[in-house]
Amino acid sequence: MGLNIQKTMIATMGEVLDMLPEGDIKKTIKQSVQNKADKFSSLEKAFEKMCSKKYSDETMNLFLNGWKATHLKMLPIYGLSCRLNQLGMASEDKEQKLAFLESSAYNAKTSHEDLGMGFDAISHGQLYDEFAFSMVKSDEWKLSKYDTKEANDFSSWVYRSMLLESIPYALCINMFSEFYNHAEYAYSFLTFKYSMDNFYGIKGQELEDAIRYIDVHNQYETEIHHFMAVINAIEKYEKASKEKVSTEIMNQVISIYIDKVCEAIETIAKKFD
Ligand SMILES: [Fe+2]
Numbered sequence: 001m002g003l004n005i006q007k008t009m010i011a012t013m014g015e016v017l018d019m020l021p022e023g024d025i026k027k028t029i030k031q032s033v034q035n036k037a038d039k040f041s042s043l044e045k046a047f048e049k050m051c052s053k054k055y056s057d058e059t060m061n062l063f064l065n066g067w068k069a070t071h072l073k074m075l076p077i078y079g080l081s082c083r084l085n086q087l088g089m090a091s092e093d094k095e096q097k098l099a100f101l102e103s104s105a106y107n108a109k110t111s112h113e114d115l116g117m118g119f120d121a122i123s124h125g126q127l128y129d130e131f132a133f134s135m136v137k138s139d140e141w142k143l144s145k146y147d148t149k150e151a152n153d154f155s156s157w158v159y160r161s162m163l164l165e166s167i168p169y170a171l172c173i174n175m176f177s178e179f180y181n182h183a184e185y186a187y188s189f190l191t192f193k194y195s196m197d198n199f200y201g202i203k204g205q206e207l208e209d210a211i212r213y214i215d216v217h218n219q220y221e222t223e224i225h226h227f228m229a230v231i232n233a234i235e236k237y238e239k240a241s242k243e244k245v246s247t248e249i250m251n252q253v254i255s256i257y258i259d260k261v262c263e264a265i266e267t268i269a270k271k272f273d
């Protein structure tokens with residue numbers, strides 16, 4: 001029996017949107033995602049292709065290096081919280097100070113699991129290494145010769161934008177990133193579980209250990225909680241700054257995010273033959 005995934009990424013995203021109250025954020029994400037429906041089916045095809053047989057270690061190294069570049073964004077999250085802290089510390093208005101600092105705290109909440117807080121300090125970086133090692137039995141994939149330009153471009157767009165662009169822009173990146181990651185992990189969990197089981201002979205407990213990096217994001221709905229945390233961060237920022245995070249910025253960020261991540265994953269998938 002081949003790989004047969006019933007739930008599309010768009011369907012998974014729809015379930016998360018259903019949890020949101022009616023409002024600009026829900027409407028904007030829904031519309032932006034629908035406008036990019038073709039990109040999501042091409043992302044799904046890429047993950048299916050990459051999990052359709054056992055590829056050489058050389059090819060897998062390209063994937064492991066590139067995929068990591070599209071995730072694990074603790075540094076930009078930290079950078080954005082530092083920016084919000086600066087605004088909070090500089091404010092002499094008690095209420096405004098508190099709202100900036102709360103916005104920072106909610107934003108930082110999106111890195112708690114990634115740091116391994118409450119999980120014996122086992123970071124998601126470490127889990128990713130274990131996931132990678134289970135397939136290629138080495139750390140070679142970390143070498144820059146396995147870099148994919150498009151994946152690195154995505155990663156530096158996230159870092160630079162969260163540090164240098166306006167705070168609404170930066171918050172929108174973090175918000176959409178968590179939203180997108182939930183759907184991507186839900187999908188890739190199934191493709192990788194299938195591939196590791198069928199082509200790598202990883203079974204039972206060994207499989208559970210190997211795929212833990214993806215599973216921790218699914219099992220505890222980690223990314224949904226992170227997404228909700230950024231929505232709280234946006235609300236607190238709006239209260240502190242007395243400005244609304246515009247739907248134009250939200251739209252723009254979501255569109256760039258999807259285009260860039262799709263370009264990265266598609267470029268990697270093209271190397272799989
Ligand atoms: Fe994570």
Ligand SMILES: [Fe+2]
Pocket residue numbers: 110178181222223226
């Ligand atoms: Fe997250």
